[in-house]
Amino acid sequence: MNIIELQDVTFCWPHSAATVIDIERFSLKRGEKLFISGASGSGKSTLLGLLSGILTPSSGSINILQAKFTALSDGQRDQFRADHIGYIFQQFNLIPYLSVIENVLLPCLFSQKRRAQLSNHATEHARQLLSSLKLPDTCINRPVTQLSIGQQQRVAAARALIGNPELVIADEPTSALDTHNRQAFIELLMNQCALTGASLLFVSHDQQLQPLFDRHLALSAINNCEEPANEYL
Amino acid sequence: MSIYNLSYKSLKNRRTTAILTVFTVAISVLLLLAVERIRLQAKQSFANTISNTDLIVGARSGQVNLLLYSVFRIGNSTNNIDWQSYQKIISEPAVKWSIPISLGDSHRGSRVIGTNQDYFKFYQYGKKQPLTFSQGHAFSNMFDTVLGSEVAKRLDYKLGSEIIIAHGISDKKFNRHKNSPFIVTGILAPTGTPVDKSVHVSLAAIEAIHAGGIMTAGGDQNNVNRAAYQPQQITAFLLGLHSKVKSFALQRKINTYRREPLSAIMPGIALHELWGIMSVAEQALQGVAIFVVIAAMLAMLSNLLSSLQERRREMAILRGMGARPLQIFMLLISEASLLTTLGIATGIALLFALLGLFSPLVSREFGLNLSLSMLTSTEWRLIALVQISGMLIGFIPAFNAYRNSLADGMTIKV
Ligand SMILES: Nc1ncnc2c1ncn2[C@@H]1O[C@H](COP(=O)(O)OP(=O)(O)OP(=O)(O)O)[C@@H](O)[C@H]1O
Ligand SMILES: [Mg+2]
Numbered sequence: 030m031n032i033i034e035l036q037d038v039t040f041c042w043p044h045s046a047a048t049v050i051d052i053e054r055f056s057l058k059r060g061e062k063l064f065i066s067g068a069s070g071s072g073k074s075t076l077l078g079l080l081s082g083i084l085t086p087s088s089g090s091i092n093i094l095q096a097k098f099t100a101l102s103d104g105q106r107d108q109f110r111a112d113h114i115g116y117i118f119q120q121f122n123l124i125p126y127l128s129v130i131e132n133v134l135l136p137c138l139f140s141q142k143r144r145a146q147l148s149n150h151a152t153e154h155a156r157q158l159l160s161s162l163k164l165p166d167t168c169i170n171r172p173v174t175q176l177s178i179g180q181q182q183r184v185a186a187a188r189a190l191i192g193n194p195e196l197v198i199a200d201e202p203t204s205a206l207d208t209h210n211r212q213a214f215i216e217l218l219m220n221q222c223a224l225t226g227a228s229l230l231f232v233s234h235d236q237q238l239q240p241l242f243d244r245h246l247a248l249s250a251i252n253n254c255e256e257p258a259n260e261y262l
Numbered sequence: 263m264s265i266y267n268l269s270y271k272s273l274k275n276r277r278t279t280a281i282l283t284v285f286t287v288a289i290s291v292l293l294l295l296a297v298e299r300i301r302l303q304a305k306q307s308f309a310n311t312i313s314n315t316d317l318i319v320g321a322r323s324g325q326v327n328l329l330l331y332s333v334f335r336i337g338n339s340t341n342n343i344d345w346q347s348y349q350k351i352i353s354e355p356a357v358k359w360s361i362p363i364s365l366g367d368s369h370r371g372s373r374v375i376g377t378n379q380d381y382f383k384f385y386q387y388g389k390k391q392p393l394t395f396s397q398g399h400a401f402s403n404m405f406d407t408v409l410g411s412e413v414a415k416r417l418d419y420k421l422g423s424e425i426i427i428a429h430g431i432s433d434k435k436f437n438r439h440k441n442s443p444f445i446v447t448g449i450l451a452p453t454g455t456p457v458d459k460s461v462h463v464s465l466a467a468i469e470a471i472h473a474g475g476i477m478t479a480g481g482d483q484n485n486v487n488r489a490a491y492q493p494q495q496i497t498a499f500l501l502g503l504h505s506k507v508k509s510f511a512l513q514r515k516i517n518t519y520r521r522e523p524l525s526a527i528m529p530g531i532a533l534h535e536l537w538g539i540m541s542v543a544e545q546a547l548q549g550v551a552i553f554v555v556i557a558a559m560l561a562m563l564s565n566l567l568s569s570l571q572e573r574r575r576e577m578a579i580l581r582g583m584g585a586r587p588l589q590i591f592m593l594l595i596s597e598a599s600l601l602t603t604l605g606i607a608t609g610i611a612l613l614f615a616l617l618g619l620f621s622p623l624v625s626r627e628f629g630l631n632l633s634l635s636m637l638t639s640t641e642w643r644l645i646a647l648v649q650i651s652g653m654l655i656g657f658i659p660a661f662n663a664y665r666n667s668l669a670d671g672m673t674i675k676v
Contacts, residue, residue: 043669083581104586111584118582121575126275138264139584188583 031092032196032228033057033080038089040079049075050086051253059195062219062229064239067248073232076248077200080230081114082106094195111140115189115227117199122185123173129164130155132173133187136194143192158187162217179210186218193225201233208237215241265589269597272576276569280601283562287605287652290558292612294551294644299613299632301544302640305537307631308334311455312500312529314386316509319343319351319516320498322523326539329532332363332498335373335456339365342495347521352501354515356508359384361500364468364493369427372413374461376468376496382408384502387455397421398448404466404491408448412458419446427463427471454631466491501526555648559655562601566594566659570666577667590667591660598656602649610637610645 035055041048049072057063067073078084079091082098085106091098094113098106110116115136123132133155137144147154159169162183168176173184182202189197199218203211215231215238222229231242239245273280312333320328321341330336352360361384364376375381382393382400398421401408407427409419419425424443444463452458469491503509509528516526577590614634621632637645 081582104588107581107584107586110582114584116582118579122579124576124579126271131271135580136583138268139589 030059031056032059032061032094033230034092035080036090038079038086038091040075040084040086042075048087048254050079052076052089052251053253055251057196057228057230059228060223060226062222062243063231064242064245065230065232065248066234066236066239066245067232067252069234071248072252072254073234073248074200076252077116077198077230077232081116081198082110108140111136112142113195115191115194115197117182117185117189117197117202119201120178120205122188122202123176123181125172125174127173129159129169129171129173129176129184132184133159133191135188136191140192143194146192155187155191158190158221159184161221162187163213178205179214182206182214183217186214186221190221190225190227193227195227197222197227197229199229199231201235202231203233203238204235211235211238212241265593266596266600269593269600272573272593273597273600279565279569283565283601284604284608286558286561287602287648288608288612290551290555291606291609291645291648292616293554294648295609295613295637295641296616297547297551298641298644299617300630301547302638303632304540304630307454308536309533310388312386313388314390314502315500315529316503316506317501317513317516317526318498318529318532319501319524319526322525325525325527325532326536328498328525328527329529329536331365332500333456333529335365335375335460339497342497343499343524344522345493345495347519347524348496348499350521351516351519352499354512356503356505356512357501358504359502361385362465362493362496363498363500364465364495365497367427367468367471369413369425369461370417372410372417372459372461373456374427374463374468376463376465376493378465381462385457385500387453387457391453393453393457394451395448396451398446401447401462401464403445403447404464404470405444406447406464407444407467408450408462409446410450410456410458410460410462411452413461414446414449419449421446421449425461427461427467465493465496469493555651558605559651562598562652563655563658566598566656567662570594570659570662573663574666574670577663578670581667581670587664587667591664594660594663595653595656598659599649599653602652605652606645606648 033056035052037054038050038052039048040050065073065076075084079086080093082093082101083106085103086099089099093109096109098109101109124135127135130152134151137147137151144151156169160166164180164183164187168180173181176184182205185202189199197218202218203214206214219229219241221227229242231238232248318328318332320332321339321343323340327337328339331339348360348362351357359380361381362377363381365373367374367376379400379402382395384392386392395408396411398408407425413419417425423446425446426443444467450457473491501512503512513526513528516524580590580593581587617632617634621634624630624632
């Protein structure tokens with residue numbers, strides 16, 4: 030069964046003529062761990078915005094968990110994201126004025142469903158998740174701003190996983206980590222996804238990570254848009 | 263944890279600017295409420311000073327001026343009334359009672375009122391309340407004196423204390439007539455009116471002071487010949503009539519009195535004119551207070567707007583967690599509301615603290631009784647207005663954040 034199905038999706042940013050995304054067909058199976066690589070500016074984050082329902086495609090249809098995503102209202106898609114998707118950003122994942130535990134429990138603020146998954150032991154669940162992600166106990170009571178980037182990303186992973194969402198989306202969460210930490214982080218993330226049965230969609234420009242995943246896809250292979258002139262290289 | 267909890271924690275994270283904003287709002291609320299309170303209570307205390315008096319008569323002058331010096335003991339009369347005129351007018355059949363008043367002297371900062379026993383019998387204040395004695399009784403001898411409650415308290419006078427009364431208002435040391443000591447025979451209960459700050463003596467005593475040099479030292483005061491000090495002039499008098507309907511006729515009669523130019527005024531109408539004069543000052547004060555509130559709101563707006571840029575990432579994270587743009591909107595509205603509410607609460611606390619601290623001083627210096635009473639409905643309305651405008655101001659940053667969070671999508675702008 031497919032957890033994500035894309036058909037003839039195009040997207041272009043408002044006030045911009047260029048189409049960034051033009052994908053005929055793309056799917057992700059339940060429980061699959063997919064790696065999507067692509068150069069900077071190729072539209073990886075834009076694709077994830079579409080898949081998480083923050084952006085709406087200019088045309089085409091997106092189905093997630095059998096739900097006709099593109100037919101839902103903005104508010105329904107926001108609620109859908111809260112209930113079913115864990116999202117890890119590239120960097121600066123944590124809200125500085127909340128504690129580690131509060132950051133991890135943040136999705137429960139917006140999702141009744143994920144709150145219900147934790148029954149009454151939300152804090153306990155959060156602690157367990159953090160320890161299985163190998164976050165040292167001493168970090169839990171420190172202000173999040175005092176954590177290292179690697180530690181912050183593990184807190185972000187715990188937040189994405191709390192309440193067992195069906196889909197975890199990670200947008201280059203390891204770009205600020207060194208090789209050793211990068212590998213460790215991805216392995217921990219994958220283990221947790223395997224434990225809860227979540228599908229993982231992981232994007233990065235770092236081709237080296239590809240062997241760690243079930244499947245690898247180059248964005249350029251499915252995206253029919255012209256690659257933008259690479260500004261950085 | 264709720265959205266409101268989130269905005270509270272976010273504010274706590276920016277506590278320095280948040281506290282400054284709260285204080286800005288607090289000071290503006292304090293000013294707004296203080297102006298309202300002073301305005302209202304000034305009116306009230308003026309209106310409470312005299313009650314059940316139908317006419318006030320004095321030498322010809324504007325009615326506000328006459329009201330001010332005869333009742334509120336502010337300013338001076340330009341002229342006096344001849345004793346004969348007074349006698350003639352009070353012999354009118356419409357007159358039920360009269361209180362003669364002779365002003366112009368002082369005792370250590372308190373005005374001295376020359377009058378007679380009728381003052382204690384007929385003068386009414388507040389809601390037709392008569393004067394009562396907390397100690398002693400009215401004067402019966404020429405050098406007896408009755409003190410207002412505050413005079414007695416301030417100067418620590420008891421029944422039987424001897425006091426010296428000076429001629430003239432300036433009350434310089436060399437002005438005091440060492441040779442005319444008065445004895446306190448009564449102290450009035452507090453009234454919250456200028457009566458509290460007055461020293462009352464008989465009309466004969468005033469004549470005696472003005473005649474100068476009555477040698478009483480060592481002598482028995484009761485033996486001073488009263489007839490020798492029959493009053494020649496008084497400053498003003500209050501009239502009570504048998505029927506209010508007669509007021510207009512008698513007023514006209516007094517105003518056209520032929521032997522000397524007199525003015526008769528009705529206290530209510532004169533007070534009304536006084537409000538008219540004061541309303542300009544009132545409105546100016548209120549205007550200033552309102553502008554200060556606007557300034558505080560703008561300060562809050564600039565604080566929220568400038569914080570927004572550094573919080574773009576926070577908003578993107580919340581969106582990523584499934585927050586709707588509307589929830590982001592509410593987050594900022596609730597922050598603005600919370601800041602305003604805290605500001606209002608602090609402002610009210612400051613108001614009561616300052617009232618508690620300074621109302622004795624204001625009462626002593628300006629005769630204005632600022633009560634610590636609960637907030638009035640007008641004050642609540644002003645507070646509600648501030649709260650609502652705070653919330654409305656929140657719409658501006660809220661709308662900005664809403665727009666940002668739509669435009670940023672899933673990218674975190676740093
Ligand atoms: N908010 C936006 N408004 C307008 N255009 C945008 C916006 N975000 C991205 N773009 C444009 O869309 C294109 C794809 O950007 P996107 O962020 O998806 O790239 P990316 O593959 O995630 O790059 P990176 O690896 O650097 O994160 C770029 O040309 C970019 O300029
Ligand atoms: Mg990106």
